[in-house]
Amino acid sequence: MKNNNQKIRELAESLKKNPDDSFTKFALALELLKKDDVTKAKVLFESVLEQDPDYLGVYYHLGKLYERQSRFEEAKKLFTDGYKVAKEQQNERTALELKDALESLNFESNDDSTL
Structure with a gap:
């Protein structure tokens, strides 16, 4: 089973390859919230809202x-x-x-x- 840090790394790598992918941004934001990284999660959520x-x-x-x-x-x-x-x-x-x-x-x- 993947831990949270591994999921974050994988999602971040995927986002680097496809920076406009709303699903990946959203998923990464949710994983960051689990780590209480509210600032980064907010930026990603706001980006999803703006672009999609x-x-x-x-x-x-x-x-x-x-x-x-x-x-x-x-x-x-x-x-x-x-x-x-x-x-x-x-x-x-x-x-x-x-x-x-x-x-x-x-x-x-x-x-x-x-x-």
Whole structure:
């Protein structure tokens, strides 16, 4: 079984060969989060979002990362934008996850806005 460092090395090598591969960037960001390397994960998530705004998974994970950094307004925007993309893609499961994330964040910050 591969350890986290080995996965990170392999994903980084793959990304060097294909720097525009959203899946590899996203996977690498998730592995970096497991090591609590929030800064590098954030850069990768933001890069995925910028180059591939239809990459649905990035909205939840980057939103949660922003929430973790107390960047609540940015997290809310990501959850809201991601919800819209999920609805456009007819991905009800992800839409519901993003809606729940937004409602949870709003509850914690006493904000009544919903989707």
